[in-house]
Amino acid sequence: MSGPRRPPRGQAHPTIHDVARAAGVSKSTVSNVIRDAERVAPGTRTRVLEAIVAVGYRPNVVARSLVRRRTATVGIVVGDLANPIYGELAKLTEQHLSEAGLATMICNTDGHAESEHARLEMLLEHRVAGILMLQFSGDPGTLRELRAQGVAVAIVSCWEEGADCVAIDERAGAALAVSHLLRLGHRRIGYVSSGLVEPKTDAARFAGYEGALEAAGIGREAELVQRLEHPAYLRSDGNMHAEIEWALQLDTPPTAFFASNDLVAVDLIETIEELGLSVPHDVSVVGFDDIAMAGLARVSLTTVAQPRDELARLGTEILLERIERGERAPLRRELLPPALVVRGSTAAPPLRRQRHVAHRLPRA
Amino acid sequence: MSGPRRPPRGQAHPTIHDVARAAGVSKSTVSNVIRDAERVAPGTRTRVLEAIVAVGYRPNVVARSLVRRRTATVGIVVGDLANPIYGELAKLTEQHLSEAGLATMICNTDGHAESEHARLEMLLEHRVAGILMLQFSGDPGTLRELRAQGVAVAIVSCWEEGADCVAIDERAGAALAVSHLLRLGHRRIGYVSSGLVEPKTDAARFAGYEGALEAAGIGREAELVQRLEHPAYLRSDGNMHAEIEWALQLDTPPTAFFASNDLVAVDLIETIEELGLSVPHDVSVVGFDDIAMAGLARVSLTTVAQPRDELARLGTEILLERIERGERAPLRRELLPPALVVRGSTAAPPLRRQRHVAHRLPRA
């Protein structure tokens, strides 16, 4: 009777079997009361319930997931959790998911495509029920693979073709920002972006910038466009200095900048002021996102607001719906309207500088 | 031959069994090459490897976790992901864990004990290998239960008795901040905290505040201590206004404040300036954490720095060690030294106000 080798059940958790024994019923009955499925006689139910607390039983989600062949976990992929807007979005999302009974796995990609790929691979091995992308490198192969695996995917804050997604109209938002500057009288308007802004998003915001300029009859000027390679994050690199100094010393320097997100905008203001100019007196700056910091009187950044609550709520809703209904459900794509928040970082261009520019133009 | 009911394997993932068949070997052999365990003949190995890509196999972590009776997932519990310091900590931590081959589940508690409890319950049901607490309500029962369940636990940035933890010396840090104010000549120094600061942390910082005052021969004054009930987060509530206005209209108002974290400090500066006073000219403010924003010229907050990299690195290291070695390993408790970063939010108290105070004192 040397029964089968039994791995040492040292500090093991009690199982449904232990509960069954303690309550004098079968495993299925225990399972039934736990899942609250099938009718269970009131008396039996109480005995089981008591047994559960008696033995200190806690359901094993891993086992349940295996047999059900689906987990109640979703992954959220984010570019930079240290960026307050993503921190907020992640927080709201986790809250909604938790309310829906889902656990959340989080993955920070730092904007690297390889890192994104590795994290997604991990999520797939974990058989997550869905993936919420708060950042997406934009690789179409990735999206195809995800679909092939049958995971639900929803993309938030990034308008991607052929996928469920919710985002604001980035292009329109950027145009709003630039139009505001044009209305103030600016004619030389720079565009500054950083590597931490997803390529797709950057492209859309840039398109809005260009479109607004074109509509105003202003041609594009390559020298006014700066795409900083390294992610600029609150001066952590500081490589912005040289580029901006260079731009401001052009014969006809920009009198305003549109930054592709608030973090870049804040860095930009810092840089401009380090160079001895003042915002908005000498140079105006508009950002994108409306992170909390932008509203501080000390910062007072004019920016395009992203409705985080809506993004998080809709993003979760769409993902849950896709998880629920599978591929059958039609694509859901929600494009939210952007809103410009005018604060103190924008003003009319300085008169002196404009005259200065006028003097030179005839010579050119 | 009406074989047992076979659940419709619709869009199912290929299993180890499919690979085995495709490669003409047994499941165990496939398992051996996947795990890279036991010697496998080179030829067999290649055939299996080929079969894996041929059928598009991806290991099922859920099944593996069940049979191994341990997951490779850790939970991280955080109070407020929207607070940049926690966003940064979460990001760094996830990165370290990912490098160690562990998946990360994230839980935001909003500082509510019930919410913390529910999230921990969920993590336990998921049988996570470890839990990293970036926020802890301080309930000793919770810690006991966690230990009883045999999960590894490490507490970061909160000095808790009888648990693995890493934190800076909060008390000393607060004392550093207050001593700085004393050295500048301040004698009436307020303390402002919010509900989003963990009770334990708040208590430690307050103790440092009180200790420094006592050491300078200044008695405690209840009217200078404000613990705002609702989490103050970048003016989202604004209930700070009334309280601070009240304090500033005392006969001998505080000339400086020590805030229990940077977010509170930033709110405080905003409030003070809304009241028509200037920081640091009329009132000085010191914060705690040194979030990125504090370094901006526009904000320029004097604050006590938390070494996030160290906290995240050590926290993960300690947790991994505990997961690895189990209860056997001795407790590891790392207390890091705090550092004061002096910026522009602190200065000597205004002379006018001091005279004003002197005039009144004799009358009292």
Added chain:
DNA sequence: GTGAAAGCGCTAACAT
């Protein structure tokens, strides 16, 4: 070096 077999803890038919 490889395969057969026995589960991990649970769910879900199905039978009683």
Added chain:
DNA sequence: ATGTTAGCGCTTTCAC
């Protein structure tokens, strides 16, 4: 209303 049974996809002895 409750119990029996056959797995979920994998790891891990233990034979061969």
